[in-house]
Amino acid sequence: MNKIMVIEDDIYLREELINTFAKKGYSVSSISSFDAPEKEILNNNPDLAVLDINLPGKSGFELCKWLKARASFPILILTARDTLSDELYALGLGADDFLTKPCHPDRLIARAERLLQTYGKVRNLIQVGDLVLDIDTYKVIWKNAHVVLSDTEGRILKVLLERYPELASKQELLIELWGSEEYVDENILQVNMTRLRKSLDSIGLRDMVQTVRGQGYRLEVSKP
Amino acid sequence: MNKIMVIEDDIYLREELINTFAKKGYSVSSISSFDAPEKEILNNNPDLAVLDINLPGKSGFELCKWLKARASFPILILTARDTLSDELYALGLGADDFLTKPCHPDRLIARAERLLQTYGKVRNLIQVGDLVLDIDTYKVIWKNAHVVLSDTEGRILKVLLERYPELASKQELLIELWGSEEYVDENILQVNMTRLRKSLDSIGLRDMVQTVRGQGYRLEVSKP
DNA sequence: CAATACCTTACATCAACTGTAAGTGTTTAT
DNA sequence: ATAAACACTTACAGTTGATGTAAGGTATTG
Numbered sequence: 001m002n003k004i005m006v007i008e009d010d011i012y013l014r015e016e017l018i019n020t021f022a023k024k025g026y027s028v029s030s031i032s033s034f035d036a037p038e039k040e041i042l043n044n045n046p047d048l049a050v051l052d053i054n055l056p057g058k059s060g061f062e063l064c065k066w067l068k069a070r071a072s073f074p075i076l077i078l079t080a081r082d083t084l085s086d087e088l089y090a091l092g093l094g095a096d097d098f099l100t101k102p103c104h105p106d107r108l109i110a111r112a113e114r115l116l117q118t119y120g121k122v123r124n125l126i127q128v129g130d131l132v133l134d135i136d137t138y139k140v141i142w143k144n145a146h147v148v149l150s151d152t153e154g155r156i157l158k159v160l161l162e163r164y165p166e167l168a169s170k171q172e173l174l175i176e177l178w179g180s181e182e183y184v185d186e187n188i189l190q191v192n193m194t195r196l197r198k199s200l201d202s203i204g205l206r207d208m209v210q211t212v213r214g215q216g217y218r219l220e221v222s223k224p
Numbered sequence: 225m226n227k228i229m230v231i232e233d234d235i236y237l238r239e240e241l242i243n244t245f246a247k248k249g250y251s252v253s254s255i256s257s258f259d260a261p262e263k264e265i266l267n268n269n270p271d272l273a274v275l276d277i278n279l280p281g282k283s284g285f286e287l288c289k290w291l292k293a294r295a296s297f298p299i300l301i302l303t304a305r306d307t308l309s310d311e312l313y314a315l316g317l318g319a320d321d322f323l324t325k326p327c328h329p330d331r332l333i334a335r336a337e338r339l340l341q342t343y344g345k346v347r348n349l350i351q352v353g354d355l356v357l358d359i360d361t362y363k364v365i366w367k368n369a370h371v372v373l374s375d376t377e378g379r380i381l382k383v384l385l386e387r388y389p390e391l392a393s394k395q396e397l398l399i400e401l402w403g404s405e406e407y408v409d410e411n412i413l414q415v416n417m418t419r420l421r422k423s424l425d426s427i428g429l430r431d432m433v434q435t436v437r438g439q440g441y442r443l444e445v446s447k448p
Numbered sequence: 449c450a451a452t453a454c455c456t457t458a459c460a461t462c463a464a465c466t467g468t469a470a471g472t473g474t475t476t477a478t
Numbered sequence: 479a480t481a482a483a484c485a486c487t488t489a490c491a492g493t494t495g496a497t498g499t500a501a502g503g504t505a506t507t508g
Contacts, residue, residue, distance in 0.1 A: 084328055091334045096342070104308055110315045118320070121356050121365065122345050132345050137361035137372055141345065148361055150465060188467060190486060195465095213475070213484070374496060412498060414455060419496095437453065437506075 002116050005046035006030040007037060007063070008078075009055050013101075017050060017078075020105045021112070034058075038066055046073055048116055050108075051095075053079040053086070061093060068094035072125050074115040078103060126161045129221035131205075133161055145203035152177065153196040160209065160219045167218035193217065226340050229270035230254040231261060231287070232302070233279050237325075241274060241302075244329045245336070258282075262290055270297055272340055274332075275319075277303040277310070285317060292318035296349060298339040302327060350385045353445035355429075357385055369427035376401065377420040384433065384443045391442035417441065 362378025
């Protein structure tokens with residue numbers, strides 16, 4: 001069954017939420033510490049996150065934005081802040097739904113299940129800005145165009161997307177793609193960079209892969 | 225820009241909705257007759273449908289269910305019926321969001337844009353029951369498993385899914401896949417059926433492709 | 449039990465992907 | 479200005495996976 005992660009600091013509400021989902025048969029986990037919640041959530045790799053806004057430390061808004069840039073599970077915001085501007089802000093950050101407390105358990109369940117169903121179709125996607133990469137098939141979607149990359153091109157783009165907005169060093173790429181940086185001709189990386197750039201060009205993504213002389217490569221993605 | 229279709233019988237509200245979306249730069253269309261709205265909507269092929277519930281003739285609920293079985297664009301329900309049971313019913317039918325009138329235009333826009341963004345990633349998918357096929361890459365997703373089919377296998381499955389729940393005749397398949405049914409050895413279809421079945425087996429989809437002796441093949445898909 | 453329809457496996461051909469090699473272009477430092 | 483270092487591009491050949499053909503096996507029907 002699907003894994004749901006509850007990120008809520010009020011202990012009573014948290015237990016109630018866990019109960020609500022557990023009764024429906026979901027495997028539920030929650031945050032044990034709000035010192036570094038990001039890592040804990042990513043490591044848990046849930047199918048859905050239910051997120052409060054008013055948290056100790058990093059706010060739910062920040063967390064939402066941070067997670068959306070890295071992970072591909074849906075985020076449902078559940079908060080007592082019921083103003084329209086909060087809702088608009090959350091949706092703008094990429095939140096997938098926005099419910100206000102108090103919320104009827106049936107509504108919460110129904111909304112959560114809708115998200116799980118929708119995202120069941122889009123598993124294994126990495127999204128950065130307008131760009132989407134399917135890591136099973138290396139299909140790249142951008143605006144209304146798409147192209148299917150070869151295996152090597154796709155693996156390179158995957159590394160670049162995972163490092164974004166940082167650069168990926170030549171060493172990292174050589175190790176990730178060819179197992180070692182020793183005894184591997186750096187030319188193989190250059191050749192495949194050319195190939196990747198050509199493929200991305202074909203759907204209008206010119207100059208997306210930028211060279212950082214002496215260090216590596218970096219993506220330049222226009223924000224949505 | 226994205227196409228939005230407004231399905232609302234109250235003429236004043238309809239114009240207001242059209243205006244709201246048009247001002248944001250969307251291409252908006254609406255229903256001209258409620259005699260046979262299904263065909264008109266499908267022909268229009270929008271990126272998003274905004275749907276009222278209380279309509280003359282077929283109700284919005286029925287329409288939602290009918291569309292979800294055939295089309296792949298998101299449906300946002302906008303209605304004056306504000307009970308929880310209405311919302312649960314709509315979400316259960318596959319509606320992607322449920323807003324109640326009166327609704328602030330900014331909220332409507334934000335929710336609509338979120339749906340457009342999410343569904344931008346899932347373009348070119350055929351879904352029947354729990355099964356999803358990406359027609360660009362022929363990736364099949366089922367429950368938590370997936371497999372990428374070869375070109376020929378994928379094209380066969382695509383035809384089978386398009387004909388579902390009817391059968392696809394051998395002639396149809398031969399013509400669609402190899403251009404003609406004359407001078408094409410029927411064995412090539414059998415060979416590739418074996419290959420397709422083997423691939424589907426590998427993710428647990430045993431006996432999904434059924435033979436109808438003397439006629440063709442049919443899918444047996446367990447409903448979600 | 450024979451005829452028909454369907455299934456399976458092996459094999460050769462073909463196309464796409466990949467790494468190597470060699471040569472060209474660009475940037476940096478002296 | 480010029481050489482050295484770094485990066486890019488193109489061509490080529492080996493390898494791999496997909497595809498259609500062929501041949502033989504299995505299942506269903508009357």
